[in-house]
Amino acid sequence: MPLDRQALMQRLLASFQEEAAERLAVLDSELPTWQRGAPTPASVETVFREVHSLKGAARAVGLLEIEQICHAWEACLLALRQGEATFRPEQAAQFLQTLQLLKRAHGGDTLPPEQVKQACAALTLAAATPPTASQAPPATPATQRPTARPRGQTVRVRAEQFEQFAYHSEALRQARLQMAELNRRSQRLQADFQRLWQRRLRHEGLLGRLRQQLDAGQTADPAALRQLLDWQDWSQDLLNEMHGQSQTLRQSSGQLNHELGNLSEAHTRSVDALLQLPCRSLLDELPALVSDLAAQTGKQASLSLPDTELRVDKRVLDALRTPLLHLLRNAIDHGIEMPLERRQAGKPAEGRLSIELSQHSASHFTLLLEDDGAGIDTARVQARAEQSGLLPAQDGPLPSAQLLPLIFAAGLSTRQSASVLSGRGEGLAIVRAALEQLGGDIDVASTPGQGCRFILHLPLNRSSFRVVLVQVGEHRFAVPANAVRRNLRLPASALQQREGDSTLQFDGLYLPVRQLAEVLAVDAPPPSGTQRQLFLLGEGMQQIAVEVDQLLGDQEITLRALGKPLRRLRNLLGATVLGDGSVVPVLHPQDLYRSCLQRRANGQPTAVARAPSARRQARILVVDDSFTARGLLRALLETAGYAVQTANDGLEAWNALRQGQFDLLVSDIEMPRLDGFALTEKLRRDPALAALPVVLITALHRDEDRARGLEVGANAYLVKGGLETDTVLSAVQRLL
CATH class of the missing domain: 2.40.50.180 (CheA-289, Domain 4)
Structure with missing residues (x-):
């Protein structure tokens, strides 16, 4: 499905600015050490990886100057890494100058074409300089190739939140010391109890003899009685001591429990605040998408958004993205009428959709999606439900309150045939399943000729x-x-x-x-x-x-x-x-x-027909060490109707594949820890994952690279190329 390229590019540029700043900072910390001597293999690998990822991110947003410089620099670093070129002390200054050039471009300066050309030529020349016998680094076996330091995703944290976490850390250390003391006391109490019990066992024979003497009417042995009384006095003293210890232990543990409870609550609130993002981060991309979807059907539509500061758990917003896209496609395809039809009904030619947000409790919020279209034809819903067996044949029309929930049943659609946007009867079933998995639910209301409303009830966070x-x-x-x-x-x-x-x-x-x-x-x-x-x-x-x-x-x-x-x-x-x-x-x-x-009170099933299970939405795992490139692929695939999860590198992807269920893997090749070739090889050797389709998307365009990709088992090998989406989507559709 076509995207609003302008809106997507704006988001990707913002993402690139953040990613590039982080990668340039890594280069800024690594390169000065090269002035003090030849870099280590690990340092070369780190710089190479950052330059390579920066190149891919720049290509994704069409920044050709940065891409060209990074491409030449990457070739030079690759030659150093593989021992095909010699590192010379003057190269440290050259690389620092190249870094400053990239910083200027990242800051918004327009670089003169001649300067870019000269920088690229100098780097290419450095890459072509062979090592001398005395300077050539020892070849590194392929199995021992140094790997870059793993680099995870980052989160921006305010300074005051760092102070909160520092306080929590100090309080936890203090609590750990208190817990250690309580543990020592409880061990001593247990030891005292063990002493008491063992001495009781040693006196078992004495107690037995005294009982026999008393039962026989004999006078008890005075020595035995004295020994028993001594043991009784000793036991009483020990019990008094144990009682005092238990009282102290109870008070201390109660106080520690209270302090840990307060600390846990404060820490949970701080972590939740880190995870919360403004809802606008999800909603802002939707108006352009609505206009684009409407244009595909020959309709006109706009989406208005609320002016809200509501913040929601990032995990909830991520999971909400796909259901919202389904609802918007459904509203435009089924609800909004053609411009001529709307004018004949006394409506403006442009259909209007709106989203409203409200927080109705400390733990939940409501999202209202409303349109001014034709509404839901409940007569057609009833007819299709009877045809599919969801309802037995009725003598007359049923109330709308009984019919409207049926639109969430899998396979039920009021369309006779599928359109480019919807019509297969699966979208709303997927919406309900996704929201229920979040711990939310969805209601629907409709007025014929006036429009439809979907009310989504959702948790503010998924922590607890x-x-x-x-x-x-x-x-x-x-x-x-x-x-x-x-x-x-x-x-x-x-x-x-x-x-x-x-x-x-x-x-x-x-x-x-x-x-x-x-x-x-x-x-x-x-x-x-x-x-x-x-x-x-x-x-x-x-x-x-x-x-x-x-x-x-x-x-x-x-x-x-x-x-x-x-x-x-x-x-x-x-x-x-x-x-x-x-x-x-x-x-x-x-x-x-x-x-x-579906069950009567006596345990027997009722005659209510069971809806067929929803067709599972295809899930795709996207792997790329550039989160700008990941964002581009995710936007393309989610807009096309797929559920997308992302991974930062091959090892993270491998763990995700072993724990989750996916229908397709889309992977970059050059990544830290585990590259795309090695990841594909691991998949093909694993019986449970060997049949998973794999699409490799990379900047490596040489014939030998393509042959290597097909040799390790990739089903498709695509060369990165900005926002050219048709090739990617056609490959995905073919494999699914």
Whole structure:
């Protein structure tokens, strides 16, 4: 799908400025050491890697002057690295002059073409100078080639946040000392208890003889009694001492627990603040995208954005990108009418979309996406739902409140055929699945002829959230607190039987009651006793009461993602580890609600038809050590409808591939730690990953490089070329 190149270029230029500043800073710290003597192989490798990445980033944004200088410098450094040229002391000054030239270009100066040409010629000449016998560096075996120092992604941190972290570090060190002292005391207390127990065992025979004498009516042995009384006095003294130690231990541990709790809260807030980004960082790119999408369909549309300072966890914003793109494509393709049709309906020719943001609690926010298009044709939704088996044949039209949620079912589309933007019935199913995986949900409202509204409810961060803990038999489960409408403790008589179903009359409504043990198919006896405990899921007339053995209360947890084999197991969102060390499953509230709908109170499935599973969105891993180049590829692929994850180098990509599930790998070749050739070779040797399609995108355009790429198992070998996107997208589409 075509991009708004101007908007994308502005974002990429901003990204390049940040990346180039960091790479130039690395060069600024490395090159002065070369004036004091010949550089080490590791230093040559570091400078080479930074220049190479800077060249790739400059090419991505079309900065030809920087690219040309870096290309010539890279060739010179490559000759030094491979021993094909000699390092001479005067080259240190030459390289520093080249660095100053790049700094000027990065700062916005226009370099005279003749100066660029002279700099490139001088570097090319240096690369062509062969080493002398006395100066030639020893050849480095291929297996021992020095690697650059790993360079991770960076985050800008304000000075006051550094001060906070320094304070947290000092407080943690103090807490560690206090904990060590408490551990020493507890060990001493345990040793005293062991002494008491061992002496008790040594007196076991004495106590037995005294009991026998008393049982036989004999006079107890005075010596034995005295020995027993001495032991009793010793034990009492030791117990008094142990009691004092335990009191001190309890007070100290309580104080330390309080201090660590405060420190943990403060540190969590500081880390959350680091992870939070303004929502505008995601939204600002969307108006240009909407205009571009509308132009593809012959329509006119604009998107207005809120003037907001709301900040949200970067991980939430990253995961929200793909659902938003799907919703915008759907709004333009299905909602916004053609200009002539809009004028005939008394509307302006240009369709209007808007996004509004509001924070309605300390942990959640709402995103409202609204358009002034034709709205959703519920009659057509009902007809398609009946045709696909989502609904049994009806005698008449159903209420819109019952029909609108069906648009999120996989495979349901009101279009007869797919268009360039949508129409396969998968987009909204993907949207709902992605939002639910975030711990959010989505609602829809529509007015025929006036437009449609999608309301997204989302968490502000993914670090932690509140859950309600419940007990079912011997099992404990956690339910996200934002999905639980009410917790109820009622007499058993409040539950009634209506038409074979267990129901509860609450707030004037008859709510169906489902037992959590039966819904989850876990072994547990049915609830008994005079009191029943339940929690409510759903909204309004769509609520369901879920019965459990015990409501244990609510608490804040840290959600842990499920491993690869369980990533989308029904009814499970993740897991958490409680303070006692026990692992508790966290239930997926939307899955749980749907499971309750499909099961009668007696445990038998209802006749509600089950929607077909959503077609999984293709996931692509993009690997490049230049985050400007990564940003370009990510923008291209996400706009084309793919889910994209990025990695900084080959080793990071290898770890991601082993832990995640991907349909395609797009990789640069020249990267630190593990290059694209070696990464592809590792894939082809791994039985689980050998069939993964691989696209290598690189600046290496020699025939031998291309042959090497195909030899190691790449499915496509593409040469980088700015914003030429058709070749990349056609290769991806062909392999998927």
